[in-house]
Amino acid sequence: MKIAAITKISALIKENPEAIDTIASINGHFEKLRNPLLRKVLASRVTIADAARIGGCDVELFFQKLAPLGFVVEGKFVHIPNQHAEAASIESPAYLKNLPESNLITLDVREAITEGKDPFTQIMSAVKEVTPGKALLLINTFEPTPLLEILKKKNFQYHLDTKSENLVYTYFWPENKTRSIAEPSLEGADTEFETGIARFAGKVKRIDVRHLEMPQPMVTILSELEDLAPDEALYVVHKRVPQFLLPQLQERGFQLNISEAGPDQVYLLIYT
Known part of the structure; x- marks a missing residue:
């Protein structure tokens, strides 16, 4: 199978299940792939580039580890910049600076992840409480790349604050005052x-x-x-x-x- 930085982790696992152990050996962050529940939810949304960014390692390392399993890099490797780097490096946005502490909803999912549980449902429940004038602080052990993309599509803005190698604060808030999470229309x-x-x-x-x-x-x-x-x-x-x-x-x-x-x-x- 030919692979690239944009190849999904789920595609690797589907092609060769041994990829689970191989990726898990790269970095402690990837041990969660051994958990079937988290693997189902996360692997289909995370690319090799995303995983490398989350684990703080190079994409080339993934390619080297996966090569013995028969995976071949497609074309010449081109570095893919971190599309979330700007949000991670800039100072706290004005919205957060002016936000009353009482309007900040805090959710720490580190324990759930350590126990092998999927915190997605818990996170999305908290997101529903984030009305205009409020924000959600998600405390995690890594950059929640898939979640950033999901909530961007729901018109949420975010700010990443990396406290340490295993501690990341991610803030989410509505992009505008009219934003709401729409219920599905059942008309017809x-x-x-x-x-x-x-x-x-x-x-x-x-x-x-x-x-x-x-x-x-x-x-x-x-x-x-x-x-x-x-x-x-x-x-x-x-x-x-x-x-x-x-x-x-x-x-x-x-x-x-x-x-x-x-x-x-x-x-x-x-x-x-």
Whole structure:
């Protein structure tokens, strides 16, 4: 397999599962890849360049370690600058300087990560509380690269403050006063859902996640989508509209039709 700095970690693992141990050996930050839950959530959004930046090492080191597994660097390596470097180096923005301490929501996810838990749901719950005039302080052991991209798409600004090698403060706040996290529109959803079912007749894979504890429904759905063919659709029976799954589907380029059949019964049709 040919690889480059923009190759996703999930692609490496899918090609050769031994990549998990190889990457984990590069830096202590990557030990979390051994945890199946965090691997499902993080690996699909993090590139080799992102991982190198998080671990504070060179991309070339990844290439050297992965070469014995049969991975070949595609073309001549070109250094990819840290797109978040400016946010990490500038002084605290005026918004944060003028923010009352009582309006700062603090969330420390270091313990959750150490225990092998996925803090994404907890983080996104906290984000929903960040209304205009407030900010979220996320305390982590590394730069939360995937989260930066997700919240940028939701019109949040951020500021990185690297305290030490294993301590990073990341601040998030709404880009403007009118910003709010929109709920999905269900107008005409049933009609679209039935149209989608008809479109993928005979090529629909069905799963029921109602019996699973959080965050297993999201993890299960994302896992199934990794193997979904372009001409197939995933039919999910859920207890609710999965708010925290929506931005991840959007990021991966999936379309979603929703049909609310009744209490604790929601149908999702996911496709590309």
